[in-house]
Amino acid sequence: MFALIDASGMYASCEKVFDPSIRNRPVVVLSNNDGCIVAVCPIAKKLGIPKFQPYFKLKPKLDELGVVARSSNYELYSDLSQRMMNICARFAPEQHIYSIDENFLSYGHYVPKEGWLAHGKEIRRAVWRETRLPVGVGFGCTLTLAKAANHASKRISGYQGVAVIASESERVHILQNMLVSDVWGIGRRISKRLALQGIDTAWQLSKAMPSIIKKDFSILIAHTVHELNGNQRFSWDEVKAPKKQIFSTRSFGKRVTSILDLKQAIIMHCGIASKKLRNQNSQTLNIIVFAHNSIHDKEPFFRRAAIHQFSCPTSDSGVISSAAGKLVDQIFKPGIRFYKAGIGLLEIVDEKPNQQDLFAVSNDRPNLMTCMDGINDRYGRNTIFIAGQGIEQKFAMRRELLSPRYTTRLAELPIFRCN
DNA sequence: TCTGGGGTCCTAGGACCC
DNA sequence: TCTGGGGTCCTAGGACCC
Numbered sequence: 001m002f003a004l005i006d007a008s009g010m011y012a013s014c015e016k017v018f019d020p021s022i023r024n025r026p027v028v029v030l031s032n033n034d035g036c037i038v039a040v041c042p043i044a045k046k047l048g049i050p051k052f053q054p055y056f057k058l059k060p061k062l063d064e065l066g067v068v069a070r071s072s073n074y075e076l077y078s079d080l081s082q083r084m085m086n087i088c089a090r091f092a093p094e095q096h097i098y099s100i101d102e103n104f105l106s107y108g109h110y111v112p113k114e115g116w117l118a119h120g121k122e123i124r125r126a127v128w129r130e131t132r133l134p135v136g137v138g139f140g141c142t143l144t145l146a147k148a149a150n151h152a153s154k155r156i157s158g159y160q161g162v163a164v165i166a167s168e169s170e171r172v173h174i175l176q177n178m179l180v181s182d183v184w185g186i187g188r189r190i191s192k193r194l195a196l197q198g199i200d201t202a203w204q205l206s207k208a209m210p211s212i213i214k215k216d217f218s219i220l221i222a223h224t225v226h227e228l229n230g231n232q233r234f235s236w237d238e239v240k241a242p243k244k245q246i247f248s249t250r251s252f253g254k255r256v257t258s259i260l261d262l263k264q265a266i267i268m269h270c271g272i273a274s275k276k277l278r279n280q281n282s283q284t285l286n287i288i289v290f291a292h293n294s295i296h297d298k299e300p301f302f303r304r305a306a307i308h309q310f311s312c313p314t315s316d317s318g319v320i321s322s323a324a325g326k327l328v329d330q331i332f333k334p335g336i337r338f339y340k341a342g343i344g345l346l347e348i349v350d351e352k353p354n355q356q357d358l359f360a361v362s363n364d365r366p367n368l369m370t371c372m373d374g375i376n377d378r379y380g381r382n383t384i385f386i387a388g389q390g391i392e393q394k395f396a397m398r399r400e401l402l403s404p405r406y407t408t409r410l411a412e413l414p415i416f417r418c419n
Numbered sequence: 420t421c422t423g424g425g426g427t428c429c430t431a432g433g434a435c436c437c
Numbered sequence: 438t439c440t441g442g443g444g445t446c447c448t449a450g451g452a453c454c455c
Contacts, residue, residue, distance in 0.1 A: 010455090031424035038424065038455080051455095054423040072424090099455055187453050218429085220453095247426055254421095296423060305448095342425090398422085 001116070001166075002143055002236075003105040004150040005088050005123060007081075007133045010101035011039035014077050015070050017132045018406040018414045026067040030055050033251055033398045034071055071399035079407045083131050091123050096240050104143065106236050120153075120162035140165040143234045144227035147184040148174055148202060155182075175203040175228060185224050190217060202228060242280040242348070248272040249342025252395040255293075256338040262291060263328045264390035269343045270321040271385055275376075277345060278369060283313035283352075284345035287320055289327040294339035304331035313349050316364040317372070320345075321386050380408065 007013055011029035016022055026044035028037045037058065040049050047065055049058070055069065062069060081100045089095045092105035112119040120137040127135045138150025145165045152174045153163040165171045181191035183202050197216075199205050206228035214222035223233035248269035256262055266289055277284060287310075292303035306327040314320060324343055376383050404412035 006455095033422080033424080035423055052424080056422045101455075185453070189452065218452095220429090243427070245427060249425065251424070294423080307447095339423095 001107040001111070001139055001141055002146040003092065003107070003120070003123075004098075004102065004138045004140075004143075004146040005105065005127075005135050006102040006150060007084060007127075007135050008154055009039050009041045009045070010081070010133070011070075011072065011077055012041035012044070013133050014073070014080050015068075015403055016041065017080065018076075019403065022068050026065065027070065028062070028067055029070050029072060030401065031072060033253055034400060035251065037069075038072070069401055071402040073399075073403050073405065075405040075408050076403065080131055080133060084127055084133055084135070087127050087130055088123060090126075091119070094236070096236070098239070104146065104236075104239065116164040116166055117162060120164065124161050135161070137162045138165075139163070141230050142227040142232045143236075143239065144184050144224055145171070145230065148178060148182075148228070151178060151182050171230070172203065175206055176201060178202040180205050183224060183228070185220060190221065193217070242282050242350075243276075244348055245344060245346055246273050246276050246284075246348065247342060247344045248276075249340065249344075250397065251340040252338065253398045254395060255297075256341070256395050257334075257336070259328065259332045260390075261393075261395050262332055262338060262341060263325055263388065264393055265341050265395060266291075266324050266328050266343060267321045267386055268389040268393070269341070270324050271317050271382075271389060273343055273345055274315055274317045274320045275373065277315045277348065278373060281351045282348045283315045283350075284320070285310055285313050285347040285349060286345070287324055287327070288344045288346055289324050289331060289341075290343075291328075291331055291338045291341035293337050297337060297339070299337065302333065302336050304333070306330040307346075312362050313352075314362065314364050315351065316366075316369055317386055318365070318368075319363050321388055325388060 012027045015027055015029060024043070026047055026049070027041040028044050028049055029039040030036065031038045034055055036052050036054055037049065038051060040051055044067055047067070049062070049067065077100060085095070085097055085103055088103050088105060092107050093110065094106040096104040098104055116139045120139060123137050124135055127133055136150050136153040138146050138148065138153050140146035140149045149163040149165045153159045153161050156163070156174065156177050163174065165174060178201060180186055180194050180199055180202055181188065183205060186194070194205065199208060205225060208225055210222040210225045213225055226233045250265070250269070252265070256265065286307055288305055288307045290303065290305035293299060293301065295301055308323040308327055310323065372384055404414070406412060406414045
């Protein structure tokens with residue numbers, strides 16, 4: 001059995017934890033640079049506020065409806081996320097953290113003596129008691145069914161936060177009440193094409209012939225059909241597998257026109273991406289650096305990218321940054337108002353501690369990296385960093401509606417007055 | 420005044436090779 | 438009468454996720 005646990009409207013819920021004054025109000029959270037709405041609390045959802053729309057376009061409507069908007073406060077969300085993940089991990093032998101607000105649990109053949117429903121309720125209670133985050137819990141014998149049950153736990157009436165697919169009747173009931181576009185792995189495009197074949201619900205998709213689905217769509221969608229029928233195709237090891245590519249990209253708070261600013265941004269991304277690389281015990285054989293202006297600006301679209309191949313695999317922030325810095329010289333063009341830049345590590349390999357190569361000399365300093373990661377894990381990201389990323393970044397993102405970092409900064413601790 | 424997210428994986432098609 | 442291979446690498450774009 002697998003479980004999928006996720007926090008509903010995670011970012012918006014986090015904002016409510018330490019600010020009682022907005023608990024009963026509609027709240028939305030914005031993406032980087034206050035660009036788009038990326039999280040909507042249940043009250044705002046009922047008002048019909050859509051996700052992934054530019055904030056400035058919706059602002060008049062939000063003001064009219066009295067919706068509270070907040071900038072993304074990642075420091076707060078990642079801290080609460082860690083607490084939530086730690087609590088969930090207590091309930092099963094294995095956990096996979098799928099995103100900041102979602103995690104899978106794998107139970108193997110274990111069956112809780114209180115039953116799955118009671119077990120799910122206990123997880124929900126524990127997370128609520130210890131973090132004040134509302135979570136949905138779904139159980140199923142495949143990852144896709146666990147996802148479906150999780151969806152049902154929040155969207156189908158009668159479940160109140162916990163849904164279990166352990167019997168045929170429950171499977172049928174949930175899949176029949178679920179749109180095909182809500183199935184894990186079925187997005188907007190595919191569901192439109194499925195609709196042309198008369199497939200509108202998850203149940204109808206589960207009844208389709210996998211061989212025909214494979215021919216008309218892809219092997220992945222055919223796997224999904226099997227998974228909906230309780231036949232596992234997406235394995236635990238696969239979802240836990242290390243990433244094959246790692247990207248770090250961001251739009252700037254204001255347009256960047258100087259090569260120094262662009263270099264600082266790129267080197268900052270190298271720090272973020274190489275840390276992710278080390279966290280999964282991998283190394284990379286190459287790096288791509290890219291930057292472009294905005295399609296919304298008046299100038300013609302400009303985008304350039306450059307790739308560097310390393311002579312031997314590396315995960316050293318310094319080695320990666322210095323290669324990236326040279327690539328910036330290749331892609332920079334004076335006069336371009338850069339809107340976004342980033343890097344990608346494209347060819348990722350497993351770390352081999354004692355790899356011998358007579359001709360390629362590694363410049364990696366694993367001890368230094370371990371030390372740097374240790375300090376940053378303990379004292380917070382960017383306690384120490386590669387100097388090339390600059391100390392005061394002029395292009396830093398706009399976050400005009402930022403709430404305090406209640407749980408990670410002493411100076412920003414919440415204070416409640418009792419009368 | 421101006422403003423438009425971030426990440427991962429896959430595939431089709433072009434360019435090139437023999 | 439009509440017909441023409443097979444492989445690798447790279448890139449842009451599509452699709453999905455949250």
